[in-house]
Amino acid sequence: MLHERQVEALLEPIIKECSLSPQVEITMEANPLNLDLQKIEALKLAGINRFSLGVQSFQLRELELLGRMHKPEDAFATVEALHQAGIRNFNLDLIYGIPNQSWLDWLSNLKKAVDLAPPHLSVYLLQAEPGTPLAQSLDRGQYLALCEDEEERFYYQGLEFLQENGYEHYEISNVCRQGYQSRHNLIYWDAEEYLGLGASAVSFIGNIRTRNQNSLEAYLAEVLRSGHMDREILEVMDHRALVADAIIMGLRKTGGISRELFVKRYGVDVMDQYGAVIKDLIQMNLITTDNHRIKITAKGYFLSNQVFYRFLP
Amino acid sequence: MQEKIRNFSIIAHIDHGKSTLADRLMQFTGALTEREMRDQYLDKMDLEREKGITIKLQPVRLNYKARDGRDYILNLIDTPGHVDFSYEVSRSLAACEGALLVVDASQGIEAQTLANVYMAMDLNLEIIGVINKIDLPGAEVQKIKEVMENVIGLPEEEIIPISAKLGQGIEEVLEAIVQRVPPPPLAEKGEPMQALIFDSYFDSYRGAISYIRVVAGEIKKGEMIKMMANGKSYEVAEIGVLSPHMTPVESLQAGEVGYLAAGIKNVADIKVGDTITKTINPALKPLPGYKEVKPVVFCGIYPLDNNDFERLREALEKLSLNDASFVFEPENSVALGFGFRCGFLGLLHLEIIRERLEREYGMNLLTTAPSVVFKVVLTNGTEMMVQNPNLWPATAKIDHVLEPYVKASIMVPEDFIGAVMQLCQEKRGDFITMEYLSTDRVIIKYRLPLVEILYDFFDALKSRTRGYASLDYEIIGYFRSELMKVDILLNGEIIDALSFIVHSEKSYHRARGIVAKLRKIIPRQMYEVVIQAAVGSRIIARESIKAMRKDVIAKCYGGDITRKKKLLEKQKEGKKKMKQIGNVEVPRDAFISVLELDNE
Numbered sequence: 001m002l003h004e005r006q007v008e009a010l011l012e013p014i015i016k017e018c019s020l021s022p023q024v025e026i027t028m029e030a031n032p033l034n035l036d037l038q039k040i041e042a043l044k045l046a047g048i049n050r051f052s053l054g055v056q057s058f059q060l061r062e063l064e065l066l067g068r069m070h071k072p073e074d075a076f077a078t079v080e081a082l083h084q085a086g087i088r089n090f091n092l093d094l095i096y097g098i099p100n101q102s103w104l105d106w107l108s109n110l111k112k113a114v115d116l117a118p119p120h121l122s123v124y125l126l127q128a129e130p131g132t133p134l135a136q137s138l139d140r141g142q143y144l145a146l147c148e149d150e151e152e153r154f155y156y157q158g159l160e161f162l163q164e165n166g167y168e169h170y171e172i173s174n175v176c177r178q179g180y181q182s183r184h185n186l187i188y189w190d191a192e193e194y195l196g197l198g199a200s201a202v203s204f205i206g207n208i209r210t211r212n213q214n215s216l217e218a219y220l221a222e223v224l225r226s227g228h229m230d231r232e233i234l235e236v237m238d239h240r241a242l243v244a245d246a247i248i249m250g251l252r253k254t255g256g257i258s259r260e261l262f263v264k265r266y267g268v269d270v271m272d273q274y275g276a277v278i279k280d281l282i283q284m285n286l287i288t289t290d291n292h293r294i295k296i297t298a299k300g301y302f303l304s305n306q307v308f309y310r311f312l313p
Numbered sequence: 314m315q316e317k318i319r320n321f322s323i324i325a326h327i328d329h330g331k332s333t334l335a336d337r338l339m340q341f342t343g344a345l346t347e348r349e350m351r352d353q354y355l356d357k358m359d360l361e362r363e364k365g366i367t368i369k370l371q372p373v374r375l376n377y378k379a380r381d382g383r384d385y386i387l388n389l390i391d392t393p394g395h396v397d398f399s400y401e402v403s404r405s406l407a408a409c410e411g412a413l414l415v416v417d418a419s420q421g422i423e424a425q426t427l428a429n430v431y432m433a434m435d436l437n438l439e440i441i442g443v444i445n446k447i448d449l450p451g452a453e454v455q456k457i458k459e460v461m462e463n464v465i466g467l468p469e470e471e472i473i474p475i476s477a478k479l480g481q482g483i484e485e486v487l488e489a490i491v492q493r494v495p496p497p498p499l500a501e502k503g504e505p506m507q508a509l510i511f512d513s514y515f516d517s518y519r520g521a522i523s524y525i526r527v528v529a530g531e532i533k534k535g536e537m538i539k540m541m542a543n544g545k546s547y548e549v550a551e552i553g554v555l556s557p558h559m560t561p562v563e564s565l566q567a568g569e570v571g572y573l574a575a576g577i578k579n580v581a582d583i584k585v586g587d588t589i590t591k592t593i594n595p596a597l598k599p600l601p602g603y604k605e606v607k608p609v610v611f612c613g614i615y616p617l618d619n620n621d622f623e624r625l626r627e628a629l630e631k632l633s634l635n636d637a638s639f640v641f642e643p644e645n646s647v648a649l650g651f652g653f654r655c656g657f658l659g660l661l662h663l664e665i666i667r668e669r670l671e672r673e674y675g676m677n678l679l680t681t682a683p684s685v686v687f688k689v690v691l692t693n694g695t696e697m698m699v700q701n702p703n704l705w706p707a708t709a710k711i712d713h714v715l716e717p718y719v720k721a722s723i724m725v726p727e728d729f730i731g732a733v734m735q736l737c738q739e740k741r742g743d744f745i746t747m748e749y750l751s752t753d754r755v756i757i758k759y760r761l762p763l764v765e766i767l768y769d770f771f772d773a774l775k776s777r778t779r780g781y782a783s784l785d786y787e788i789i790g791y792f793r794s795e796l797m798k799v800d801i802l803l804n805g806e807i808i809d810a811l812s813f814i815v816h817s818e819k820s821y822h823r824a825r826g827i828v829a830k831l832r833k834i835i836p837r838q839m840y841e842v843v844i845q846a847a848v849g850s851r852i853i854a855r856e857s858i859k860a861m862r863k864d865v866i867a868k869c870y871g872g873d874i875t876r877k878k879k880l881l882e883k884q885k886e887g888k889k890k891m892k893q894i895g896n897v898e899v900p901r902d903a904f905i906s907v908l909e910l911d912n913e
Contacts, residue, residue: 125867148863173867188871202872209875234875248878252869284839305864306839309881309888 001034004042011047025089025183027052032074037081044085051082052091052122058112059105062098065143066126067133072112079116089180091120096158097151098126099143106154107161114165119180123158124173125151152302172252172301189253191246202234207242209235240313243268248308251287256295270294277310315568316496317383320526321441322390322405324430325415326423326783330445334415334477334486335373335391341483342375342387344557371512372524372570373557379491387490388570390511390526396425396785397659400606400638401512403432404586407602408511408526408570411439411494413486414465418444418474419451422460423783424724424756430465440465441489442472448479460751497568505596506530508565508573508589513580515634519551521577525589526570528600533564537592538575541599542584546592547575581637606638608656609717609788610663610767611700613644613681613810614670615652617892617901621676622651628674629653632666639666644701648808648894649679654701657683660767679892679901681810685764688715688791702812705798708849715791717763720745722785724756729778733757736773740765741816763788764814799824799853801831802845803897810904821853828854834903837861842897 002010011026027050028043035051057063058072075092082090092113096106113121128135128145137143146154159169167175171189174182187194196203199219202211213219213230222230237245243266250257262270271278271289278294281287286300286307300307325331338344375387390409392402406412412433416422433440442461444454458469473489475482508525516522525532532538532552539546551574553561565571577583585606588599616625629641640656657663663683670676689697689705692712699705721742723733727749734744737759745758761770766786774782799820801811811831815823824846831844835858846854866877891898 125863125865127867148861149859152862172865172869185870188869188874194871196871200872202875204871204874211872235878245874245878248881249869249874286839301865303839303861303864305866305881305884306861308866309885312878312881312885 001030004039004046007043007048008046015047023183025050027091027182027184029054030078031068031070032078033070035078035081037084040081040085040087044087049087050089050091051087052120053078053093055092055113056095057098058109062095062101062105062109065098065134066095076116079118088119090118091122091182092116092118093122093124095124095126096154097146099138099145101146101154103150103154103157106158110158110161114162120174120176120182121162121167122174123155123162125155155302156298170254172304186253189249191242191249197229203231207237208233209237238313239266242266243270243273244311244313247274247311251294251296251304251307254295254301256287256293258293260292274311281307281310314566315499318386318388318497318568319411319490319494320388320390320409320497320568320570321411321413321490321494322392322409322433323413323415324392324402324406324426324433325413325445326417326420326426327395329415329417329420329423329426330477331391331415334413334443334445334475334483335389337477337480337483338375338387338389338487339373339557341480341487342377344373344375371557372555372572374554374570376556377487377491380488381491385491386569387487388526390570392429395659395661396428397657397662399428399432399787400604400658401585402429403436403602404509404511406433406436406438407586407600408509409438409494410497411441411490413441413443413490414461414467415443415445416457416461418446418454418457419449421453421457421754422464422724422750424722424785425783427464427724427756428722428785428787434465439494440467441486441493442467443482443486444472444474445477447474448476448481456751460754464750500529500531500567503594504529505594506532506589506591507596507600508532509600510583510585510587510589512585513583513635513637515580515631516574519574519576521574521580521583521634523573523577523583523589524555524570525565525573527565527567529567529596530591531564531566532573532589532591534561538573538589539592539595540582540584541588541590541596542603543582545582547577550574550576578634580634584637606658608638608640608658609685609763610657610659610683611654611686612657612663612683613646613649613652613701614641614655614667615646615649615679615681615810617677617679617889619650624674625653625670625676625678628670628676629655631674632669636666638662646681646703646810648810649681649892652679656700677889677901679904681904682813683767684814685717685767687717687796687814690714699814702798702814703809705812705814708797713793714796716794716796718760718789718792719763719766719786720789721759721761721766722756723759723774723782724750724754725778725782727753727755729781730755730757732777733774733782736770736777737761740770760789760792761786762794762816797848800847801827802843802847803899804840804843804895805845806895807847808894808899820848824848824854828856830906831903832856832858834900834906835897836900838897840896 026048028048029052031054055075056066056068060072094109094113128138138145162175163169168178169175170181193205194203199216200212200214210231210233219230247257259270262268285297287294287296296304296307323331371391373389375389377385377387379385390405392405414430444457447454454474458472461467461472462469473482473485507529508527510523510525512524514522534549534552536549537546538549551561552565552571553559554571586603590596616622633639638658641653644654645651667680670678684702686698686700689699690712691710725733740761742759742761745760747755747757749755771784774784795817796814797817797820798812798814800807828844828846835842837858838861841860842858844856845852869877890901892901
């Protein structure tokens, strides 16, 4: 993790050169082990106004299984420090669907999270990415993965619990208190442009998605030599692909996509271009439409790939 | 002229080294230059190379200067080595005066080979026994010589031991052909021209090309010829010999072997076994032995995407240009839409056609389970030939049913007699006879329903005899049987393409097996899927697939959009291998994989 002075050095020119809006959101992602009150205060001074903590779970067994270095008490202490430093805006990441996790385990994690009063929560289904130690343990049968029926139950019942506690569900895996949607993440889901700085950061500008050089040394060398980032092109999208991309990202939001906005931005009425697909999906009870918006249904959240792939060009 | 011609073929079991020997003969006689020499020149198609089998025969002309100092023309007519193509073998043999019987020195003679040797003997061919692979450690040359003498009656001392791989004994084989195979019979002046078609293929420039053996008279470029089976006439555009490349000649005389092009659009017009004559001074009778080859195995072939129907028709038409024994006609399935019912000589033939459609024509296909042709006698006395289970009449209308049977000959070491008999009993077989071929090898004959040996019989036979058994069979006719139709239902709808005909005693077991198999191969869907098997309205098996509950990318931010979209694209690609039937997506392989039940 960057030292607070490095963060300061990074943000200083941006704050100085760019006319940032007073509502600007500057988030620092952190592991609970890496923050204490002193550091938080220094980062706050440097310009950070939102923190996102990789808490994942409040149970030691689960944290160990996930290969996390911190302990449940570290999360409590860090959130306490955020409160002391006067940071109101922060997010906690939680993971469900951990092998051998029961509904009560998950509910207890949710309760503990809610007790810490974060304005924003990301709740992710565990993905055992191929090749990771966890995936290997699962393959060896060391742990028993949850079945998809249980995962689905944890998802919907978890959301229900969060909504009962005043959180608004605004993206497949994200909830927040009113007004605390992550402005940064919305850029992705709204298919807006973004510029990624640093090694292996991704940018999306115009119709091109690029990724910077993965090696920090090579990235720095090129920036120092030419003043430009060395990047590879991930995707060059034609008009159809751009529209599809915007639909797929936009439908991740519970508010869905606006037909008018698509007409304005892309000159396309989604209902016209995808009439047959939309009809099928409505019949399957995966999406709903009104005159203005197209949205995924509650049933559709956990089956959203069934919706998305159908929009691919 | 004639006394210098020798027409011969090679009879051998798969893997006994026929192609290698053919290559050596070509190399020795200089038909191929060293540069052209590549292993197994005669097997042209990729598929043949991959499966190590010869499907199509291709004649080759070899010029050989014998030890007597004279030049001979040796026409080698290769033969396919699979029971599906035994008629083609018989016509190739009919174009020859002699045959090399090639037997592997460690494997011994196999059932299929034996059947072909008997065929050659019936056609009065001179048989030259050759034992190949004598260089291998397991070679038992003397023992195999004895068996060849006992079973086929070839004098031991005339059998030639060779190693085609090492090129040993090749000249002895060539000399034996020259000395022992009789030259073609002398042509009589003025006799009407007759030529036997022993193979054909389609060339996109010259049209249908036939491989012929001129039996009587002479045929020249520019002459008018007539096909005796259908009476159609054509002008000879080109004739030539294969040495082994196509080399045009002015004329072919009685006894000679070559090719003929006459602007013929369709190979169906040059049927294997047919006789070509001239329109002027035509022959009165065709050469003996011609028969219409009837397909015995049928299945439905459907484009996965219904829009590809016309493309599939074109591909089938093109393939049938090259293969007159394969037939197709349009059919319609409620589940699968428009497709074709196709008839084949056997399962290998089916598999070859299917693979060629996919490889050469880029078709994305769905194949239904193969079936034989059943004969249904109705209560009103009329007979129906049913090649599609969906055309099976209602039970009340059926008086009785007959199914095709084969006589199977299985050669096996005596240790496995029990295993073979048990398998044949399981497959509804009736024992006919058993004979000892040598002290430890027997030939067992059974009468078996064709449908029982179609699917997994050969694999089961091989596995239960540790690979030692060999099988040959011939269709012997229709016999009465207790058969019934079983329907498969998905969410209450009969999926016509999955219906099958089965013996009543096996219906329950098979229905349960298929339903269980479908449960395994149909992925979870948006809705619960109920799979049932029914005889008439009676459900005899049931399984269900719970609805899909999860299909989600939990995390999707700026850095991984591209990768996540690739996952979705993969998913979309996977859908292309599915067939939407009602509201159920069925993997295309479901329709054929239900055959593989007994292997599990």
